[in-house]
Structure formats: C-alpha cells, structure tokens
Amino acid sequence: MATQLPDFMLIFVISCLGFISLCKPILGFIKWVWVMFLRPPKNLKHHYGSWAIVTGCTDGIGKALAFQLASKGLNLVLVGRNPLKLVATTDAILENFGAQVGTRNVVIDLAKTSGEEISKTMEDAIEGLDIGVLVNNAGLAYEGARFLHEVDSEVAESIIKVNIVAATWITKAVVPIMAKKKKGAIVNVGSGSYGGFCSYPLYTIYAATKAYLTMFSRSINLEYKKIGIDIQCQVPLFVATKMTKFKTSSLFIPSAEMFSKASLRWVGHDEHLCVPYWPHSLQCFVLNALPDSLKDPYIFHYFLGMRKRMLLKDSKKFRTKVNNNPTNAM
Numbered sequence: 001m002a003t004q005l006p007d008f009m010l011i012f013v014i015s016c017l018g019f020i021s022l023c024k025p026i027l028g029f030i031k032w033v034w035v036m037f038l039r040p041p042k043n044l045k046h047h048y049g050s051w052a053i054v055t056g057c058t059d060g061i062g063k064a065l066a067f068q069l070a071s072k073g074l075n076l077v078l079v080g081r082n083p084l085k086l087v088a089t090t091d092a093i094l095e096n097f098g099a100q101v102g103t104r105n106v107v108i109d110l111a112k113t114s115g116e117e118i119s120k121t122m123e124d125a126i127e128g129l130d131i132g133v134l135v136n137n138a139g140l141a142y143e144g145a146r147f148l149h150e151v152d153s154e155v156a157e158s159i160i161k162v163n164i165v166a167a168t169w170i171t172k173a174v175v176p177i178m179a180k181k182k183k184g185a186i187v188n189v190g191s192g193s194y195g196g197f198c199s200y201p202l203y204t205i206y207a208a209t210k211a212y213l214t215m216f217s218r219s220i221n222l223e224y225k226k227i228g229i230d231i232q233c234q235v236p237l238f239v240a241t242k243m244t245k246f247k248t249s250s251l252f253i254p255s256a257e258m259f260s261k262a263s264l265r266w267v268g269h270d271e272h273l274c275v276p277y278w279p280h281s282l283q284c285f286v287l288n289a290l291p292d293s294l295k296d297p298y299i300f301h302y303f304l305g306m307r308k309r310m311l312l313k314d315s316k317k318f319r320t321k322v323n324n325n326p327t328n329a330m
C-alpha cells in the first residue's frame, strides 16, 4: 500500500504534464484558426477615421491595399513617385468605387527626398483630414541576389531611404494627428526576410531594413497603444508582384489582391507582428520548426544559385548586345 501511493502520484503528475503539453499546441491551433479565418475584421472607418494613407500605391501590394480600403468606404491619400501611374491608380479607384471615395494624390520620390521634407510634405497633404489608417507599404529591393560589396551604392541608399527613412518620417508626421484623436491604425509592410525565421544572405540590405521595420513597429506599438493607436508590422512571404517577378499566383505565392484581402483582416488587432496570409503562416511554422544549422546553409546555397543564373543571363545579354552592335564589326 505504501509503495502504491507514490506510484499513483507519479502517474498522475506525468499525465498532467502530458495533458498540459498536449493542450498548448491544440490551443495554439484553435487560436490560429480563429485569427486566420473566423475573427471579424475591424470596421476601420468606424474605429479609426475616414481617411487612409497608402504609400507605394501605384503597383503590387500597395495598389491592391488601396483598392481594398476604398471598398471599405475609406477615402485615400495616395502616395507615389510616378505622377502618371498615380493618376492611373486614382482613376481606376474612382471608376470602381465612384463618388463614395475621396482621393488626394501626393507625388513624392521617397528615395530622393530627405526625411524632414517627406514629413513636411505629408503634414501639408493631410492637413484637415480625419486620418484613421496609415499603410507604410512603399518598398524597394535589389534586382537579384548579390554580395554586399556588389550592391550598387545608389541602389543601397535608395533601399535604406524608402524602406527605413520614409516609413519612419511619414509615421512621425502622422502619429501626432492620431494621438490628438486618440485613435488610429498604422501598418508597416515588413517581410519574411526580417530575420525571425531564417537568415537572408545576398539580400542583406533589404532584409536588414525589414528587421528595422519590425522592431520599429514593435516598440512604437508599446509607446502609443495606450492612447489608442494600434501599430502593426505585417509580414508577407513571396507575393506575385513586380518586385518578385512572379508572373502567376499560386497558393503559396498569392496575388497582391489575395494578400491584401488577408492583410485588412488583421489591421488594428492586437498582434504587433503578424503573417496575415494563412499559407505563408504555415510556411513560417515549418521554417520555425527547422534548426538554423539546416536552414541557413540551404538558403545561402539557394541564393548563390540565383546569383549564378543572374550573372549568366547578364553576360549572355551583354554578348548579344556586343554582337548586335554594328560598330563592333568595323
């Protein structure tokens, strides 16, 4: 009898530990299903205000997000560098959503303008508007995988300016307006390359700018959450856009429209960092489960292969150009 009691206690404790360790992933899965598919999106206009700012709205994810926001009845401040593309985007939005949506265009090259100037331009552009949502989406990456020393200096500077400086200064211009109203939502479009899942060699500068955005969002979310501003970094993996050059979409490489629909479901919710599109979230789950010692060499090898193919293509293009140049035959 005396030996039976400790045995029973041991089995009871082990069973409890087993139950608890089983509960954690089950609860995690239930939460994942809730936030991905069932949780109702916030009514952004009602919660935060009637105008949304979208940077980099003339293509890809930014353009799709602008359409999604317009479909929810928000007026738009559209920020882009190319006046023709900006007008085309505005026309398309007005054609689709008509008089229910107001628009204001801001032409600014975020790579060629100082932070302070960007801030001032934005302050002037949004004066008097009930700004509820800011989407810092504009982003740049380099054309192909390359070592740090191979990145063109001007390109490197533009990436840092658009991805870091512009996002920071636009946020700096908008936060006081939101703080005054005690409400607002800010979405910074980050990237799966930010370092949380794996390294991102040969795209180092781009990945590092996204790491900045992740920490920027996390920290200012804490600074302003208490006064009603919800700040979030959303993480896409591959999306079929001009940036990635994927021409067709698939389950794991969604179109900008597919991604933007998922994106809006998360705006204003508690997560300061999120992967809004569910197949991307599955990919991140798998990536997180693998050890760095396995992921890092594989990713490096994969990008080295990309770089090799890019160099080969460039040299073929160069040779064709030389052969087609009539002056070379002389």
Ligand SMILES: NC(=O)c1ccc[n+]([C@@H]2O[C@H](COP(=O)([O-])OP(=O)(O)OC[C@H]3O[C@@H](n4cnc5c(N)ncnc54)[C@H](OP(=O)(O)O)[C@@H]3O)[C@@H](O)[C@H]2O)c1
Binding pocket: 055, 056, 057, 058, 059, 060, 061, 062, 079, 080, 081, 082, 085, 108, 109, 110, 111, 112, 137, 138, 139, 140, 162, 189, 190, 191, 192, 235, 236, 237, 238, 239, 240, 241, 242, 243, 244, 256
């Ligand atoms: N696509 C992906 O797989 C992926 C994955 C992770 C993260 N992201 C992030 O998602 C965001 C959108 O990317 P995307 O794939 O939609 O790229 P995209 O199709 O190349 O669109 C980028 C947008 O940013 C604008 N932009 C670029 N440089 C600018 C500048 N100097 N001044 C003002 N606007 C500028 C572009 O304007 P123009 O129309 O004039 O070129 C365009 O509207 C970026 O922050 C990117 O880092 C994308």
